[in-house]
Amino acid sequence: MASVQVEVLVWNGKAPTAGGHEGWQAMDLEKKLGRVLAVEGVQEPAVRLVVLPPLSLGDEPAAAGGEPARILEPWCDLAEGLGVNLIPGSSLTAGEKGGLFHQAPFINHKGQVIGLCTQTHLTREEADRGWCMGEELPVIETSFGKLAILLNRDCRQPEVWRLVALAGAEVVIALTMEERPYFQARKLAGSWQNVQQNQVLGVECAYDGPWQDKDYEGGASLFAPCEMTAGSTGCLTGEERAGFLTGRLDRERLHQLRTEYPLLAQLNFTLYEKMLLPLYCRWQKELEEREN
Amino acid sequence: MKWAEQIKDKLFRQWLLWQTRPARIDRELARLTADTSGWQRGREGPGIGRPDDALIAQTRPETGGVVGPGAVTGQLQPGSPATQVTVAAVQGELRLVTRVEDYVRQMFGYTQEAARQGAQLAAFPEDNAAHLLGLLPGIGRLDPQQDLAGAIKNLTGDSVAVADIFRYLEPVTNQVFYHTFSRLARLFNLYIMPGSVIVSDPDEPGKMVNQACLYDPQGQQVGRQTKTHLLPLEKVWGLSCGRELSIYPTTLGRVAFPVCMDASFFESFRILSLLGAEIIMLPVANPEEYNYYKALRGIWPRVQENAVYGVKSALVGKAFGLTLTGKTGIYGPLELTPGRDGIIAESESYDREEVVVAKLELEKLRGMREAEEHETRFNGDLYRKFFPRVYREFARENPPHYNK
Numbered sequence: 071m072a073s074v075q076v077e078v079l080v081w082n083g084k085a086p087t088a089g090g091h092e093g094w095q096a097m098d099l100e101k102k103l104g105r106v107l108a109v110e111g112v113q114e115p116a117v118r119l120v121v122l123p124p125l126s127l128g129d130e131p132a133a134a135g136g137e138p139a140r141i142l143e144p145w146c147d148l149a150e151g152l153g154v155n156l157i158p159g160s161s162l163t164a165g166e167k168g169g170l171f172h173q174a175p176f177i178n179h180k181g182q183v184i185g186l187c188t189q190t191h192l193t194r195e196e197a198d199r200g201w202c203m204g205e206e207l208p209v210i211e212t213s214f215g216k217l218a219i220l221l222n223r224d225c226r227q228p229e230v231w232r233l234v235a236l237a238g239a240e241v242v243i244a245l246t247m248e249e250r251p252y253f254q255a256r257k258l259a260g261s262w263q264n265v266q267q268n269q270v271l272g273v274e275c276a277y278d279g280p281w282q283d284k285d286y287e288g289g290a291s292l293f294a295p296c297e298m299t300a301g302s303t304g305c306l307t308g309e310e311r312a313g314f315l316t317g318r319l320d321r322e323r324l325h326q327l328r329t330e331y332p333l334l335a336q337l338n339f340t341l342y343e344k345m346l347l348p349l350y351c352r353w354q355k356e357l358e359e360r361e362n
Numbered sequence: 363m364k365w366a367e368q369i370k371d372k373l374f375r376q377w378l379l380w381q382t383r384p385a386r387i388d389r390e391l392a393r394l395t396a397d398t399s400g401w402q403r404g405r406e407g408p409g410i411g412r413p414d415d416a417l418i419a420q421t422r423p424e425t426g427g428v429v430g431p432g433a434v435t436g437q438l439q440p441g442s443p444a445t446q447v448t449v450a451a452v453q454g455e456l457r458l459v460t461r462v463e464d465y466v467r468q469m470f471g472y473t474q475e476a477a478r479q480g481a482q483l484a485a486f487p488e489d490n491a492a493h494l495l496g497l498l499p500g501i502g503r504l505d506p507q508q509d510l511a512g513a514i515k516n517l518t519g520d521s522v523a524v525a526d527i528f529r530y531l532e533p534v535t536n537q538v539f540y541h542t543f544s545r546l547a548r549l550f551n552l553y554i555m556p557g558s559v560i561v562s563d564p565d566e567p568g569k570m571v572n573q574a575c576l577y578d579p580q581g582q583q584v585g586r587q588t589k590t591h592l593l594p595l596e597k598v599w600g601l602s603c604g605r606e607l608s609i610y611p612t613t614l615g616r617v618a619f620p621v622c623m624d625a626s627f628f629e630s631f632r633i634l635s636l637l638g639a640e641i642i643m644l645p646v647a648n649p650e651e652y653n654y655y656k657a658l659r660g661i662w663p664r665v666q667e668n669a670v671y672g673v674k675s676a677l678v679g680k681a682f683g684l685t686l687t688g689k690t691g692i693y694g695p696l697e698l699t700p701g702r703d704g705i706i707a708e709s710e711s712y713d714r715e716e717v718v719v720a721k722l723e724l725e726k727l728r729g730m731r732e733a734e735e736h737e738t739r740f741n742g743d744l745y746r747k748f749f750p751r752v753y754r755e756f757a758r759e760n761p762p763h764y765n766k
Contacts, residue, residue, distance in 0.1 A: 190744050194737050203741050207748065228628035228667055229745060236752040255696055255703045263663035267627060302653045331594075333626070335760040338590050339753045341605050342629050347749060349636040354742035360735075 074322040076117045076214040076241070078273055079106060079154075080290035080308075082315040085123060085279040093128030094159065096144035103152060105312040117179075117214045118154040120314075121290075123277045124174070124221060124245040126159025134166045142175060142183055150181030155212060157243055157275075160221055162201075169202035174219045174245055176210050185210030187219035191227045207233050215240040215321050222247045225274070226260050228267070235268035235334065240321055242268075246276045250287035257291065262304055265293040269333045271319045290315035297331070298323050371530070378497055378534045382462040384541045390463040391545055394470045445725040447614045449641065449673050450476030450484040453690035453709045453716040454557075456647075456679035458496030465493050466542050469556075472717055477550040479719040483614055487677035487690075488572070488622045488645035490557030491539040494531065510682035511598050525570040525600030528560040535559055540575075540583065548581035553612055555619045557645040557675065558589065560601065569602040574619045574645055576610055585610040589621035590630060595649065609639045615724050619643040625660040628667055635668035640724060642670050647677035652687035652712040662704055665693045669731050671706075671722045678713050687712045692720040695730060 103120065127145075132138045141161065149156040160174040176185035188204025189196075207230065210217045218234035218241075225244040234242060244261045257274075265272035276288025292306035292315070299306055308317030452472045459465045469486075476484040495501050504514065511524050528535070536559075543556035558574040572592070576585040588604025589596075607630060609618040618639040624630040625644050634642055644661045665672040676688030691708035693699075699706055707720035 190741050191739070203744070205744060205747070207744065228632070229740070229749075232628065233744075233748050233752060236756045237748075253702070258658065259663055259666035259696065259704070263659065263666075266659045267663070296653070296656050296659070302655050304655050332760065334756065336591050336594075336623065337627060337629070337753075337756075338603060338605070339757045341590050341607070341633075342753060343750065344605065345607060345633045346629055346636075347745065349633060350740055350742050350745050353636060353740055357735075 072212070072321070073117045073214045074320070076119050076155075076319050076321075077316060078119045078121065078292065078319060079103070079311070079314040079316050080121045080273055080275045080292070081123055081126075081313060082290035082310065083278065083313045085125070085277050085281070093161070094122060094126040096148045096158075099158070100148055100152070102312060102314070103154070106314050106316070107152070118152075119157070119214070119273075120154050121157045121243055121245075121273055121275045122159040123275050124160045124172075124247050125277060125281065127161035129162055129281070131162040131164050131170055134164045138163050138173075139183070142177070145175075146177050146181040146183065149177040149179060153179050155179050155214070157219060157245075160245055165202055170200050171202055171204060172196075172221050173204075174221055174243075176212070176217065176219065178212065184212070185217075185219070187221065189221035189224055190230060191223040193223055196223070207237070209234055209237045209239045214319075217241045217243065219243045219245065221245050225264075228264055231264040231268050231270075235270055239270055240324060241271045241273065241319060244272060244274045246274055246288055247281075247286050248276060248288050250285045252276070252287040257288075261291070262293050266295060266304055267333075269295050269324070269328055271321070271324055273319075292317045292319070294319070294324070295327055297327050375530065375533065378531075379537060382494075382497070382534050382538045384537065386462055387466050387538065387541050388545065390466045391470060391542075391549065394467060395549065443724070444614050445723075447641070447722045447724055448480045448482050448719060449671075449692060449722055450479065450481035450717055450719045451643075451673050451675045451690045451692055451707075451709075452476065452484060452486045453676050453678060453688075453711075453714070453718065454487045454490060455715040456489070456492055456677050456681050456686060458501065458681060459493050460496050462494075462497075462538055465491075465538060468493070469542055469546060472715075473546045473550050473552065473554065475717040476719065477552060479717070481552060481719050483553040483555070483612075483617070483641070483643075483673075485555045485619070485643040485673045485675045486543075486557035486645060487675045488558045488574075488647040489560070489677055490645065491535045491559040492647075492677075492681070494535050494538055495527070497534065498527070498531065504682065508683045509595075510684070512683075523600040524598075525560075528570055528599075529562065532561055536561065543575075543577055544581040544583065547577035547579055551579045553578055553614060553617075555617075555643045555645070557677075558621050563588070563602055566602065570600060571602055571604060572596065572621055573604075574621050574643075576612075576617070576619060578612065584612070585619075587619050587621065589624060591623040591627060593623050593649075607633045607637070609634055609637045615640040617641045617643065619645065622646040622648070622660075625664050628664065631664035631668050631670065635670055639670055640727060641673060641722065643673040643675070645675050645677075646688055647686050648688045649684040649686055651685060652689075657688060657712075661691075662693055666695060666704060669695050669727065669734055671724075671727060676709075676712075678711075678715065690716060690718050692718060692722070694722070694727070697730065698723060698726055 145158045156177040162170045172189040190204040216238045218239040224230045225246045261274045272293035274291040277286045296302040296304045308315040547554045554577045563569040563571045572589040574587045578584045590604045592603045618634040661672040661674045672693040676690045689709045689712045692706045707718045709716040
């Protein structure tokens with residue numbers, strides 16, 4: 071049975087190798103996490119989830135085949151050693167038919183990779199760099215409920231949030247890359263409002279620093295439906311510990327809210343099937359015509 | 363004796379129809395246009411509350427009508443896309459009326475203020491004819507501390523649903539609401555979205571729906587929109603939801619007007635945006651205590667997702683055990699707003715009547731949308747693969763509102 075509460079530790083600082091391209095090393099994380107977990111008086115939770123920002127696994131594309139798994143080996147060892155669930159950021163992987171896929175793995179507390187999520191919406195710039203859109207949106211069964219990981223543009227795409235929410239996601243991890251300045255209104259227009267319109271718990275972890283020719287900004291945030299938060303702000307309060315934002319996600323309270331007010335049960339599927347899906351098709355056809 | 367009750371009901375409704383006849387509405391409008399003190403009597407500022415002289419001159423009290431075009435400037439020729447549009451959003455107060463003149467005067471006042479500030483389009487709140495429930499003599503005996511459905515049940519037993527009350531009053535509501543706003547649109551030479559009313563579903567006899575509409579400056583009704591997502595409360599009332607969303611091309615741009623809860627979900631605005639909507643009006647009546655963040659969950663994020671302008675009109679006040687709150691506002695994409703906060707103009711209060719007016723830069727909006735077209739926004743293959751399946755699976759487990 072899935073745990074009802076999970077403690078999350080979300081990196082809330084600069085990208086460790088901002089400007090470089092090496093990403094994090096598993097031993098860096100081990101040292102940092104060691105400091106966090108050693109804090110006196112920290113109650114031992116049943117389940118912990120550690121989240122690192124996008125590109126923490128580096129931006130050097132891994133070749134298709136066995137290489138991505140090899141890259142993840144030290145991270146799996148770390149997750150198992152510390153007994154934590156781990157999302158070690160993301161990396162780029164070469165597709166078997168060419169092109170690059172931006173992907174983030176989920177490693178459970180036994181050190182097993184039990185899910186791999188791919189970015190499904192691209193900016194024009196990313197497409198021009200040779201990135202490809204993912205064709206799947208997995209919802210991962212974890213020991214603390216169903217979880218989805220969204221990357222970059224997907225974090226702003228309400229279609230993606232809706233798809234994973236309807237597929238059962240309770241916790242959505244948004245690994246964002248937002249160009250500077252990333253101010254409050256942009257944050258509200260992104261993960262915050264998507265958490266609200268899907269009644270899910272949200273964890274945002276941003277890449278902060280320069281990468282290629284752009285400067286990115288952001289930090290860590292924990293979101294929940296307004297009804298679950300103090301002052302109805304939709305933001306969960308967390309605590310800073312050695313560069314990590316820590317806080318608790320309460321699935322039991324989420325389920326209680328969904329029972330009291332089943333927001334998604336108000337959706338009008340007949341309308342969407344009749345109007346929205348054909349409009350997407352029309353949009354795509356027009357795009358193809360323009361590009362040809 | 364049932365037939366005797368039915369005759370009594372019919373006779374009473376005939377009496378109400380007589381009490382609210384168009385001639386009385388026209389007479390009140392004529393009186394108001396001639397009365398230079400107007401709605402905002404006592405407020406300071408040049409010209410406030412003074413109807414345009416040209417409009418007064420065109421009023422024909424004896425026929426109860428207003429003829430000819432108004433004098434509001436800035437009207438565009440058909441076919442030329444507007445580059446700037448001034449819009450007004452009314453934060454209206456729900457006041458139960460016992461005389462039709464009271465309702466007409468309240469709506470006239472809001473429209474007059476919108477026109478005075480140069481609006482070419484005015485938007486009103488949801489349930490903007492609920493005021494007329496005050497015409498029913500028994501309404502005063504309802505328990506004010508109880509919700510409408512509960513209070514009616516207490517008064518009448520289980521036999522009467524809230525939808526039955528709206529159904530009974532519908533001919534009166536239609537007569538007053540449509541006639542008043544048709545006249546106001548002509549009188550002030552404005553497009554008016556007068557908010558929504560609860561009416562019979564034209565497609566499914568016997569069902570009641572929450573429906574908004576649009577008048578052009580000639581007073582012609584040029585569009586209707588049924589609410590497509592209902593509040594649970596409305597389901598309790600016995601309402602049904604709509605199954606289509608529409609946009610309406612006007613000389614001011616392409617407009618749409620979904621209703622309240624429709625803005626809680628991205629799908630509605632996405633449909634309208636893909637259909638080409640530029641200005642989306644949203645009449646709301648929110649039955650809860652005001653909270654900034656909860657209130658932010660409607661039109662504001664929808665505007666950001668879709669690069670459209672949003673105009674929200676809120677009904678405020680207390681009635682039937684409900685406290686209605688909300689800030690009326692005019693919103694735009696972050697990049698097109700002065701504070702980069704998505705807010706062009708917003709009411710100061712969340713519980714008092716106000717009229718908010720702002721200018722929309724449609725040319726800039728179109729430029730922004732054109733630039734966005736070069737971005738890859740959607741993943742059609744992904745949607746085709748997953749949306750129908752997850753929709754159907756979720757619907758099977760959680761039947762949509764109208765199927766329950």
